Amino acid sequence: MTVYLDIVASGVLTGLVYGLMALGLSVIFGVVRVVNFAHGELTVAAMYMAWVMAGSLGVDPILTLPLIAAALFAIGYALQRHLVEPFIGRPEHEQFMLLLAVSIIVLNGLLLVFGPDARHVAVDYAYDSFELGPMLLDTVRVYAAAAAMVLALGLYLFFRFTDLGTAIRACADNLLGAQVVGLDVRRLYALTFGLGCALVGASGTLMVLMRDATPILAVQLTLLAFIVVIIGGLGSMAGALVGGVLIGVSEALAGFLLMPSLKSLFSYGLLILVLLLRPEGLMGRRA
């Protein structure tokens, strides 16, 4: 029984970080209605930033998280303002090609600068575990999951209780109404894209505690984020977190009960099941 508790706890902790990563994708799509296909590449770029700062300054990635999130916010803001903005309202396949091109450029840039080898960030608590009754919780995962929860809560409070957050929600709910009341939609879109990328930066920084940074991870992370948001419901913040936890736990249990190399297969199986039974996702709104 303890084994199963350990596995489920580990899956939940990992899933929360997955959820935070997918949250960035969900926020951008929910407001701007553009799917960021460079999501995984930007996550890996954040992982490399954390690796460089840990290596050169000796600073724990959790402490560099605000700085990296701010850098990614600036990148996201600029990306939306100068590159994505002209494509708003254009056919979806054109948006897809644009962001695919961005992803290819980022990926090859990372390969050029860092090479294809995996880079590991060593922290003092890398080998530590917390004891919780009979359970053992990996310290790295606990810290990463706690940070993910704090960020998700912060995001919720921002959207719920600030004027800016309310304005962004207004753009998402009724674009025409938002324009009629005089909201600066272009600026709000850029802020949202920046916010989504900041979440990507934060999740990448936390991810580097659990996984080695390598460019080939980018495609896997993009796919993972898509699976999470489709299962949770595209555009739903709570759905992204629920989807992340669901994937984290199901992968862990499938790996234990079936075969570890079948973990991914189980995620895709779950995705197909949700698409068949509830295409809008577990917490998505019906069109």
Next chain:
Amino acid sequence: MTYRLRSSRRALLQGAAAAGLAAGLPLGAARAQGPALKIGVILPRSGYLAQAGQSCQRGVDIAPQVLSDLGHRVEVVSVDFESNVDLARTQAEKLIADGANVLVGAFDSGGTSAIAQVCEQKAVPLVINVAAAPQITEQGFKYVFRNFPTSVMLVRNGLSLMKEMFKATNVTPKSGIFIHANDTFGQANRGAIDRLFPTLDMPFKLVDAIAYDPRAQDLSVEVTKCKASGADFVIVTTRAGDAIRLIREMVKQRYEPKGIVSPGSPGMYDQEFYDGLGGYSDYTITNLPWPNFNAPITKRLGEAFAKRFPQARFGVDAFNVGFTFEAMLVAADAAKRAGSRDSRAIAEALRSTDIADHVMTGGTISFDAKGQNNNIASATVQNLKKTPTVVLPREAAQAKPVFPMPGWRGRQA
């Protein structure tokens, strides 16, 4: 990325003269040779096998000078296949198109299989440095020569050495679990374990076998599964980074088996393993062929290595450097005996290879009808003070085996 190593005529003659004096070879013999043998070397110098590929490459880098000292002229063209089997095939075709007389590589069984097919089609010999999947020399290829054990040989030697260790330490585990990378090499080892374990009268039972993706970044579930099995002995077939992740998870989950032993896979004797795990790397064991450090040629190779790579440790790189150098020595020796750079003539000469003075432990280097060298021995190499140390067989031991291994508590990364 491609780069070439060439020796100038003057340097070559100086080297030949020095070698003639040092090795007792007649100077005239070295001077009378024709153009240099062009060896194309394919290794995974980047990607998930990068660490091992770069370690092998260090053997390539020092080989021209050492071979020159032995009276062989070689020109080396090195390419990287980025741990990507498809690229290995393309790189092999390109090397042959660029005029390589013989190919050497490729550390990885998957990549080597792809290169072997190209070499067979083009009638250019491939001398394998490291790759254990049995099927590579079981397909009737005429141009493939392997100076490395098959996984069956590795596992047979590895399991026998485990029994020897239990006997030497008077400690025998009750049950074992086999966890392996799910790639060509890992599957070959799995096949060998399945086949050999029941026939070798092993003193413990094998409770399970777990396959994992060698590129997997998270091995927590795999380790949980090992721990839940109750096994007190772990047999592993790892690659590089996954070996680190496996041990790291064992420490976190406080899984304390009596021993962690590999029947000949890379990972646990690599510098990356020592750098990544520090004190946690100690007491893990790999049963594999190891250099004979008393052999004059090994000493010469070690000196060249120390001169060229003062920051690296020959004792750690010796496996990869040794086998890679030997593959190049085998190719150069065949070309010299053939008196030609023609690939077919070299292949013919490779079939009658008989090299007594070489780097790795074992008998003479020679090939059977399938192109396999069957004379390679294994040793038990245990990490002690972050250094691979021979602990068995007794006659070659540098220290006594430590088994069961001490717990994780009290160690530091």
